[in-house]
Amino acid sequence: MLIIRPDHLGDLLFLGPALRWLRASLPHAHLTLAIGPWGRPALPGLAGGYDQVLELPFPAFERGEHAGMVERWRLLPRMASRLRSMRFDVALVCRPDHWWGAILAHLAGIPFRLGFDTPETRPWLSQTLPLREEHAAAANLRLMAALLNTSIQPDPITHPLHFPIPTEDRAAAEAMIQPLNDRGHGPLVVVHPGSGAAVKRWDQAKWQALARRLVARGARVVVTGGPGEEPLTRAVAEADARILDLGGRTSFSLLAALLARADLVLGPDSGPLHLAVAVGTPTVHLFGPADPVRFGPWGDPQRHIVIPSPWDCAPCGRFDWPDLPAHGCVRDIPLASVWAATTRLLGWHD
Template sequence: MDRDALVLRNRSMTAAFHATPLKHQIRRALLTTLASLPHLPARHAAQQRILLIRPDHLGDVLLTTPAIRALRAALPNAELHALVGPWSARVLSSYSEIDTVLTLPFPGFSREPNESLRSPYQMAFGAARHLRRIAYNAVIIFRPDHWWGAMVAHLANIPERIGYNLPDTAPFLTRAIEHTHEHAVIQNLRLVEHWSGPLVPENVHFEYPINHADRLYVDGYLTEWGITPQQPIFCIHAGSGTWVKQWPEEHWSAVADILFEQLDARVVFTGGEHELGTIKRITSRMKQPSCIIAGETHIGQLAALYARARVVLGPDSGPLHLASAVGTPTVTLYGPADPLEFGPWGSQDEHLILASDIGCRPCRVLDWADDSPEYHPCLRDITVAQVLEAARRAAR
């Protein structure tokens, strides 16, 4: 199939993917009905108490933190509670702006199948009962399409419910903000403008706090691998949540070898325990030595490692946002996601983006299910030479 035909094929499939299927249309009608039913009067907290709902994983949660900091600056005496998945609890626990971190295994985000069609709704009613007892004055649903979180907030009788004006979420909200494809940091800031007022993007800082113990852990680990503080470290996070965002493993092997040979870099591979197989396949193809720290760090230790690195490279994923949050230059490879919306926050001179010019991207489809990878070349289009050139530029 030639490239033009491939683009037409993928655009057609993308349109079908983003169309609203009949079962979702039925669900939307039922949700609208549920939102219109009378419910118990709201309980008001004696002290201003605001709930922040963010069901996602590392990257999306990090991109929410500038809005959280803006909200804290505007409301220094309010209680700010975050409701996140257990997979993200440690991320927000590091921020002093959050008073309490609550966890919930949000349906659709736990990467486990639902027990039944009823189980997400049963969980919603249970979560709403718990939140109702705490009593919140307001709630912000940060994920644009998170109708489930908006429904929980409605069932919990939280008086002020803020989110985006999308068909499934809007019926449950008291203030629905128009959703545009701005950068995610800007989108999140718009949700708190009611309290903070408009913020100038150039004045918005993106940071992750690192403690001394985590720095010491990383120093000790690197010393065990024979890496001294004077040697430049380049970190590669090769894994991603889906195959459509994966760069060929042999390309990473080549990049790591050349960084060692030409820049005298010490290459450190990071990742979760489930990504260890990928990393070992990459390192097995290498001619030069490397360090593997996959599966041996929690979020704070990973942040401390990235803070020591000269550059962090990888496909679009949460750890690349963590690197930018600790002030380390990045080289990020983008496939189906739109970097204008989900790119690294910071200077374009320090955070370099590589993407294919194929006409069907960004498709915003992260799960092509059983479709063959050969029909989705957007990551494979990026060359080893492009990544190396970007790494050299970022390291200057």
């Protein structure tokens, strides 16, 4: 069986509950997971739900310059020939609009091809599942249940995210925050200000103001970020000399250990925020163009708070706005709203 999911880290973490449910339901099936090379850091969150990983260069999902339409069509026959030789009998296309993956499964001659009923994928699938307004993790679970001709009631408590953390990463995370431990024992708060799409980011000055408030209340504050986000994390950390800047210094697994150690994680919609949910840490998620119904935290709503944009047009689903200064749907989220959610989850009373 081939399971196709071309997306990035957060969306792959949403696949974990469905893969583990499918593995428990079909313990003897051979499950091959097709992902982009950018998705490999999320694989621990899918542990126990697949037998083999197949990396494919899914066009339009690479960060930065995307392959043009001509190159996308050129890739199809080459990748289809590769899959045909593997003799899959079932393909699951888990992203609802992934027409390229649906065509790929069709050209590879996979006889049973199941995905969601969308105009982009419908012509290339042998069976479709009606698309609902629901969380992506719930949709993944429904798709797996449809394969077995059964029903399921997706629930984040029954079907949670999960990300195992190696002992050595826990020890490394503890060593990284030791300078903060020497300064006090207030709650450990991680601020992750970056996101894969710049339009999802909050105002830098508001992050600085929030960080200063946290430090003033005795919190130990860490700022994290991936490669290339060091200027952003450095700018936020400059709000107060007592803030620890770890931008660009953690692998995904080490970041998981750091987030698991925290009392609260704050940031815009991003893979690391969903990673925090997966390791059991309370979170505050800032949302703008992305739909929190589909992509919000898959966890207990008492522990994970979504703050939506005040703009009437949000969520629009568009992440490629060319004029970022003119697009402030996340930037305009009030500092007061984020502070209120922060104090609530930390149990502080103003």
